[in-house]
Amino acid sequence: MAASDPAAIHAALRSHFGDAVGDLAGTRPDNTGTTVAPSAIVDVCRFLKTETGLAFDCLSNLSGVDYPKRNVIEVVYHLYSYRYRHLFVLKVDVPRDNPAVPSVAGVWHAAEWQEREVFDLLGVTFEGHPDLRRILMPEDWPGHPLRKDFVEPEEYHGISTSRESLLKT
Amino acid sequence: MSLTGFEVEIQREVDGGLSTEDMTLSMGPQHPSTHGVLRFVVRADGEVMKEAIPDIGYLHRSIEKIAEKVGWHGFMPYTDRVDYVAAMFCNQGWAMAGERLAGIEVPKRSEYCRVIAAEFNRIQSHLLSVGSMAMDIGAYTPFTHALREREYINDLIEELCGARLTFNYMRIGGVAWDIPPGWREKALAYVERFEPLIDEYNALISYNKIYTERLGNVAVITAQEAIEYNLVGPNLRGSGVRYDVRRDEPYSVYPELDFDIPVGTGEMGTVGDCFDRYIVRMREMKESCKILRQCLQGLPPGPVIAKVARNFKPPAGDCYVRVESARGDMGWYVVSDGTAFPHRCKIRTGSFAAMSIIQKVSRNLMIADLIAVIASFDLVAPEIDR
Numbered sequence: 001m002a003a004s005d006p007a008a009i010h011a012a013l014r015s016h017f018g019d020a021v022g023d024l025a026g027t028r029p030d031n032t033g034t035t036v037a038p039s040a041i042v043d044v045c046r047f048l049k050t051e052t053g054l055a056f057d058c059l060s061n062l063s064g065v066d067y068p069k070r071n072v073i074e075v076v077y078h079l080y081s082y083r084y085r086h087l088f089v090l091k092v093d094v095p096r097d098n099p100a101v102p103s104v105a106g107v108w109h110a111a112e113w114q115e116r117e118v119f120d121l122l123g124v125t126f127e128g129h130p131d132l133r134r135i136l137m138p139e140d141w142p143g144h145p146l147r148k149d150f151v152e153p154e155e156y157h158g159i160s161t162s163r164e165s166l167l168k169t
Numbered sequence: 170m171s172l173t174g175f176e177v178e179i180q181r182e183v184d185g186g187l188s189t190e191d192m193t194l195s196m197g198p199q200h201p202s203t204h205g206v207l208r209f210v211v212r213a214d215g216e217v218m219k220e221a222i223p224d225i226g227y228l229h230r231s232i233e234k235i236a237e238k239v240g241w242h243g244f245m246p247y248t249d250r251v252d253y254v255a256a257m258f259c260n261q262g263w264a265m266a267g268e269r270l271a272g273i274e275v276p277k278r279s280e281y282c283r284v285i286a287a288e289f290n291r292i293q294s295h296l297l298s299v300g301s302m303a304m305d306i307g308a309y310t311p312f313t314h315a316l317r318e319r320e321y322i323n324d325l326i327e328e329l330c331g332a333r334l335t336f337n338y339m340r341i342g343g344v345a346w347d348i349p350p351g352w353r354e355k356a357l358a359y360v361e362r363f364e365p366l367i368d369e370y371n372a373l374i375s376y377n378k379i380y381t382e383r384l385g386n387v388a389v390i391t392a393q394e395a396i397e398y399n400l401v402g403p404n405l406r407g408s409g410v411r412y413d414v415r416r417d418e419p420y421s422v423y424p425e426l427d428f429d430i431p432v433g434t435g436e437m438g439t440v441g442d443c444f445d446r447y448i449v450r451m452r453e454m455k456e457s458c459k460i461l462r463q464c465l466q467g468l469p470p471g472p473v474i475a476k477v478a479r480n481f482k483p484p485a486g487d488c489y490v491r492v493e494s495a496r497g498d499m500g501w502y503v504v505s506d507g508t509a510f511p512h513r514c515k516i517r518t519g520s521f522a523a524m525s526i527i528q529k530v531s532r533n534l535m536i537a538d539l540i541a542v543i544a545s546f547d548l549v550a551p552e553i554d555r
Contacts, residue, residue, distance in 0.1 A: 028269070030489040058396050061489065061500045063515035076502065078489050082396055082410065085417055089489070110399035113525040114517075121233075136226040136554055145234055146513075 006032040009054060009088050017044060026089065033089025038101050041077075041092050045107045048079060048088065055083040059104070062114035064122040066096070068148045073099045073122055094124065103129035121146040191219065196539070198227050205550025207543070209527075213536055221531035221539055223524050228554040236514035241267055241341060241481045244511070249335035251516055252552040254297055257283075257290035258494035260339035262516075265420065266490045266503040267341035270483035279343035279473040280422045285356070285464045286329060286338055288457040292363070293322045294495035294547075295450045295457075302447060302544035303374050306383050311374040318363060325356055341481060343474030357465050364458045367451060375451060384447060385438030388530040388542045395441065398526040401519045402497015403453065404546055407433040407446030414493035426463050428456045443545035450547070482509050496520055496547055520552040 010024040013034065020040035026032025036044050048056040061078035070093075077090040092101055103126035105112040115126040116135040123144035126132055134141070143150050152161055197208035206227040212219040232251055236244045248259035261283055268275060300315025323333040328349055330338035338345055374380055390400065395408040405412060413430045415423040431452035433445025485507040492499045496519035504513040523546040531539055 027486065028488070030269070030491075031487050057393075058399055060399065060491075060498075061502055061515065061517040063502050063513075063517070065504055065513045076487075078500065078502065082412060087489070108399070109397045109529075110522060110525070113521065134226075136229040138226070145231055 006086075006088060009048075009086075010034055012051065012054065013044060013047070016047060020044070029087060031089060032087075033091065035091045035093065038092050038094055041090070042102045042104055042107065044090065045077070045079075045104045049107055053084075054081065056081045056088065058082055059108040059110045059114070060087070062104075062111055062118065064118040064124055064146070066122060066146060066148045068096070071096050073124055075101050075118065075124060077104070099124040100127055101125075102127045103132075105129050120144070123147065194536075196221070197224075205548070207524075207548065207550050207553075209539065211531075211536065211539070216535050216537075218531050218534050218536055218539065220528055223527050225524060225550075225553050228551045230551075230555065232555045233514050233516065236511050238510065240509050241483070241511060242479070244514070245340065246335065246337045249337055250551060251555055252494065252496065252499075252518065252520075252549055253334055254549050255290050255294040255495035256334065256336045257287045257338065258492050258499060259516075260336060261287060261421075262490055262492040262494075262499055262501040263503075263514075264339045264341050265492065266488055266501045266514075267481065267483060269488045269490060270486055270503065270505050271341075271477075271481070273342050273475050273477060275343055275475055276472045277422070277469045278347075278471040279475075281464050281468050282344045282348060282473055283339060284421055284423070284426070285348075285461060285468075286326065286336070286344070288460045288464070289322050289326060289356075290336075291457050291495045292454050293319050293326075295454050296322075298495075298544075298547040299370070299447060299450055302541075302547075303380070305540045305544040306380060308374055308377070308380065311370065314366075314370060314373065318366060321359055321363075325352070325359060328352055328355075340474055340477070342477035343472070345474075347473045348468070353465055353468065357462070360458050360461050360465070364455065367455055367458075371451060375448060381437045381444060383538075383541055384444035384545065385442055387438075387443045387538050388534065388545070389439045390441040390526065390530060392441070394526070394529075398529075399522040400497075400526060401499075401522060402493065402495070403449045404446055404519065404523050405497060406431065407449045407545075408441035409433050409435075409445075414491050414498050418491055420490075420492070422464075426460050428459050431456065443541050446545040446547075480509060482507060494519065496523075496549065496552065516555055518552045518555070520546070520548045520550075523548060524553050 013021045017040055020037040022035035024034055048054050056079040058080045060080040063076050065074045072093040073096055075092045079088045094101055103115055115129055118124050119132055120134040120136050121144055142153055192213050194211040196211050198206045208224040209221045211221045232247055235247050248263045249256040251259045296315040296319045300312040303311035327333045330336050390408050392408045392410045395405050409432050411430050411432050431449050433440050433449055437444040483505045485505055487504040490501040500517035502515040506512040
């Protein structure tokens with residue numbers, strides 16, 4: 001039987017993982033989910049993928065959001081089940097100064113590149129990732145561009161990153 | 170962007186007096202059949218690849234960062250640049266994200282305008298895909314046929330929104346312009362003209378013996394692998410998974426429309442091979458014609474844009490919008506903090522996932538097959554790198 005109701009999915013997570021799983025939050029089906037403790041994320045994901053009736057066979061989206069005010073980077077997982085056509089969101093908060101989350105690349109292959117992207121653009125380290133390298137930015141790029149406090153360097157290998165306004169007379 | 174070298178890796182295998190070496194080749198970034206600036210580092214033993222490692226990032230323009238700087242309305246033209254072959258869907262994803270966050274009801278007529286524009290764009294994009302695929306395999310003529318038909322759609326869309334490639338047609342709350350006088354008839358006439366041409370195209374190339382031999386049984390992806398790697402759109406349906414966001418997570422007016430979802434059946438080999446991914450696109454164009462005919466005939470009257478504040482500030486919150494783009498399920502994870510600027514906008518695209526599976530499927534293929542594989546995934550480089 002499909003537990004397509006987010007409350008039922010959340011209840012199943014609670015009964016298995018207890019306090020590692022936060023409260024159910026969300027206003028619409030596309031943003032309903034829960035927070036998860038970083039240490040439990042791999043087990044939670046594996047459970048959601050393999051448990052009958054949940055079958056989240058697809059990691060639809062993995063992204064990171066920087067929240068300087070709360071001093072955390074939130075790693076967001078959008079899980080989707082092709083079997084039952086339901087979506088569930090997991091959010092993991094990690095401290096900004098030392099962001100590290102266990103990698104879920106062993107659960108879904110799709111996580112491999114998406115985690116590399118979050119590592120590249122936000123500087124989150126995914127522990128246990130098979131090949132954690134920068135993916136979009138050059139290897140020697142300073143910093144992580146999607147951090148809110150990122151300051152663009154003035155030049156890159158002698159190439160200026162700014163130019164004078166063309167409208168200046 | 171990290172595999173710096175073009176080093177020749179020498180690995181001698183002395184076997185019965187014959188020694189062979191593995192070659193490391195750099196394919197791209199400016200190879201004519203790589204559909205934009207892509208690069209592969211190919212490790213090959215003669216003509217057979219041991220693996221092809223994709224190296225992306227050449228077209229990274231930090232579009233997600235730009236979103237945080239230019240505001241909600243201001244970002245719309247930038248979305249065109251995410252996937253410039255199918256810009257309508259990027260417009261639509263962004264518009265829907267804003268609408269969902271702010272709870273805006275979009276007028277019916279503008280939903281129809283969106284679907285019409287989007288389905289024309291889907292045909293346009295698929296034509297480029299199948300045309301360039303034939304060219305990559307070595308048949309030049311079909312490409313010219315495909316581009317000729319594409320040109321008419323360019324003209325139609327130009328009349329609609331003033332642009333042929335980067336449309337900037339949609340707005341949060343609706344579309345920028347209503348359909349011009351006389352356009353509906355022209356568009357209908359085009360659909361009537363175009364639909365039979367799909368069969369002509371099939372007769373010209375799709376079932377050509379050389380073509381099917383080159384594509385059948387090449388780079389087979391099972392349904393399970395496709396889901397595991399998050400392949401979407403025609404690439405997923407080519408593997409036999411009957412899933413389409415337009416039907417399974419319906420948005421806009423798609424629930425009211427009647428259309429089929431073609432999937433790969435393995436008619437020229439195995440389910441999930443290059444041919445299946447190709448033929449799914451051919452058939453989708455026919456379905457798009459069906460949708461277009463219904464929309465153009467049933468276009469309701471009314472306004473084309475809802476009242477949206479010029480200084481648009483959606484309430485704080487996040488949303489995950491999915492749109493069925495020409496390259497499949499495109500995910501927009503947008504976070505608002507209640508200000509005039511989005512807090513975060515993540516765009517998850519179909520080509521990114523397709524690119525990530527290439528290393529796996531390229532094992533033990535011929536180098537020439539890599540070209541067919543790239544073409545069959547319909548990779549668009551700006552969409553991978555954003």
